[in-house]
Amino acid sequence: xxxxxxxxxxxxxxxxxxxxxxxxxxxxxxxxxxxxxxxxxxxxxxxxxxxxxxxxxxxxxxxxxxxxxxxxxxxxxxxxxxxxxxxxxxx
Amino acid sequence: xxxxxxxxxxxxxxxxxxxxxxxxxxxxxxxxxxxxxxxxxxxxxxxxxxxxxxxxxxxxxxxxxxxxxxxxxxxxxxxxxxxxxxxxxxxxxxxxxxxxxxxxxxxxxxxxxxxxxxxxxxxxxxxxxxxxxxxxxxxxxxxxxxxxxxxxxxxxxxxxxxxxxxxxxxxxxxxxxxxxxxxxxxxxxxxxxxxxxxxxxxxxxxxxxxxxxxxxxxxxxxxxxxx
Numbered sequence: 001x002x003x004x005x006x007x008x009x010x011x012x013x014x015x016x017x018x019x020x021x022x023x024x025x026x027x028x029x030x031x032x033x034x035x036x037x038x039x040x041x042x043x044x045x046x047x048x049x050x051x052x053x054x055x056x057x058x059x060x061x062x063x064x065x066x067x068x069x070x071x072x073x074x075x076x077x078x079x080x081x082x083x084x085x086x087x088x089x090x091x
Numbered sequence: 092x093x094x095x096x097x098x099x100x101x102x103x104x105x106x107x108x109x110x111x112x113x114x115x116x117x118x119x120x121x122x123x124x125x126x127x128x129x130x131x132x133x134x135x136x137x138x139x140x141x142x143x144x145x146x147x148x149x150x151x152x153x154x155x156x157x158x159x160x161x162x163x164x165x166x167x168x169x170x171x172x173x174x175x176x177x178x179x180x181x182x183x184x185x186x187x188x189x190x191x192x193x194x195x196x197x198x199x200x201x202x203x204x205x206x207x208x209x210x211x212x213x214x215x216x217x218x219x220x221x222x223x224x225x226x227x228x229x230x231x232x233x234x235x236x237x238x239x240x241x242x243x244x245x246x247x248x249x250x251x252x253x254x255x256x257x258x259x260x261x262x263x264x265x266x267x268x269x270x271x272x273x274x275x276x277x278x279x280x281x282x283x284x285x286x287x288x289x290x291x292x293x294x295x296x297x298x299x300x301x302x303x304x305x306x307x308x309x310x311x312x313x314x315x316x317x318x
Binding site: 012069075076 | 148149152155156185190191192194195197198199239240241244265
């Protein structure tokens with residue numbers, strides 16, 4: 001068994017407005033020297049550590065739990081699951 | 092006739108609802124701990140407001156997985172009246188009993204103020220005794236109170252007469268189409284974002300209007316009629 005770090009990123013669907021991202025852009029970034037920034041969207045991220053046989057199994061289990069336990073609300077959010085790395089176990 | 096008020100860890104309007112039913116409306120009312128899994132004895136269920144599980148992950152989502160919710164779903168299918176107030180409304184949405192989603196208020200702030208809502212339909216047990224377009228003075232208190240539904244769901248809600256209450260003039264959280272309350276298709280499961288239990292007596296309302304009690308009275312009249 002190996003331990004994997006899996007990132008779950010929950011972000012609003014494109015048609016759902018994001019007042020926090022809008023405020024960060026409008027009141028913090030815009031008006032300073034960052035005219036190249038056109039959009040900011042906020043998201044929530046969970047770092048999950050899971051012990052499985054391989055990467056695929058880690059990804060599948062986390063995807064399943066995100067759907068079953070409503071880690072994201074499919075009406076307004078998308079959810080990305082990324083297996084990032086193998087976590088070293090200290091002996 | 093017996094009303095059940097479900098208490099989750101973090102519910103904080105349970106006592107207020109209990110007070111209104113027991114002391115103001117003289118109705119047999121009991122608290123139900125969220126681990127309870129038999130609601131056979133109850134004629135109507137109220138999910139009160141609060142901050143179940145500290146709104147962690149998303150308001151209402153963790154409570155939606157409480158053992159009692161399986162039984163609430165069963166009662167909903169039987170057609171028994173179920174009302175979710177504020178966080179109770181969020182729990183009904185997260186458990187799939189009502190459509191849509193809740194998001195942080197447009198202002199990103201906790202909003203606590205008196206507003207007016209209008210009655211959009213009286214086909215539910217909780218609006219049974221109310222006239223269409225009747226204005227009710229009532230307080231809101233929420234941070235994740237922005238109701239959202241995609242255009243297709245909104246159309247369905249409108250076509251089936253499932254929009255029960257709307258904010259009048261002042262939309263305190265940026266809810267789509269100023270929606271303050273909806274029902275399921277059948278009309279027996281209703282969610283309302285403002286707090287009728289905090290406006291059910293004249294002494295509680297700075298505008299001297301206690302019409303919010305008509306929401307609870309409607310339920311009692313409806314149940315009397317069903318007998």
